[in-house]
Amino acid sequence: MSEPVKVLSAFGSIYGHRPEVALRIKGIPYELLLEDLPNNKSELLLTCNPVHKLVPVLIIVTRSICESLIIVEYIDEAFEGPPLLPADPYERATARFWAQFIDQKFARPFWMSICRADGDKKEEGEFFKEAKANLLLLEGQLKGKRFFGGDSIGLVDIAASGLARWLQAFEEFPVLHRWAKAYAGDERAKECLPNMDELVSKFTAVRKKLQAMAEVQK
Structure with missing residues (x-):
């Protein structure tokens, strides 16, 4: 094309x-x-x-x-090029399942938690407790493989890419920690991943702004 x-x-x-x-x-x-x-x-x-x-x-x-x-x-x-989904129908369906799982359990809830204006510590604690349990499930999908897609980046790796920067700091999940370093170290992914310091700075500023707006509305 x-x-x-x-x-x-x-x-x-x-x-x-x-x-x-x-x-x-x-x-x-x-x-x-x-x-x-x-x-x-x-x-x-x-x-x-x-x-x-x-x-x-x-x-x-x-x-x-x-x-x-x-x-x-x-x-x-x-587009032609390296496949992002498996050719086998069952494996394709499985990849789609885990990609949706990541969106439902991590992507949207994670960023909503970061940007919450009220900073409810109890609710955040419950979210991270559930997140740890789900991370263990993801670790099970990675064992014996470099990426979720096998030896190369696939749909599930791309779905989980939002975790790649953050999981490099979570050594309590050694399999995911290794995956995160491998994903962030891939030249194609590295070129379009945001700088971690800039990312933290942005979301810290967003959260502070939302908290300030919430205080004004009280």
């Missing part, structure tokens, strides 16, 4: 990283367009994703695809 490819994303977006690394694995050049979220959404974003008005969005000429995991599967089907 020779049409120009664009990715609408935002700095630090774990969802925006997914189509980027998928395109890099496939060797597809693309133009990255960063949105100033949440308050200054471009007309292009509102036009290409009128339902959710969120990033990422994959744009190929006049066609747009939304939702990060759907985009990754589209890239796998539409």
Whole structure:
């Protein structure tokens, strides 16, 4: 496919990283367009994703695809290059299951916990207790393998990519710790992973702003 490819994303977006690394694995050049979220959404974003008005969005000429995991599967089907999903139907279904598991149990709840304005310690403690149990389940899927996809990065690794930076600090999960270092060390992933210091700084600032707004509203 020779049409120009664009990715609408935002700095630090774990969802925006997914189509980027998928395109890099496939060797597809693309133009990255960063949105100033949440308050200054471009007309292009509102036009290409009128339902959710969120990033990422994959744009190929006049066609747009939304939702990060759907985009990754589209890239796998539409472009030649290393496969991101297994060829076997059962293994493909299993990969999709674990990718959805990661989104449901980690991605959205994790960032909601970070950005909570009230800082409810009890609720946060319950979330992290459940998260540890789910991390053990993920470790079980990794044993004996370099990546969830085997010897190379696949759909589940890309779904879990938002954890890669953070899990490098969690040595109590040695299998995931090793995976996180391997993922973040992959040249294709490294090129589009946000700098950890900048990431922490951004989300610290977001949380402080939300807490300040919550205090004003009391």
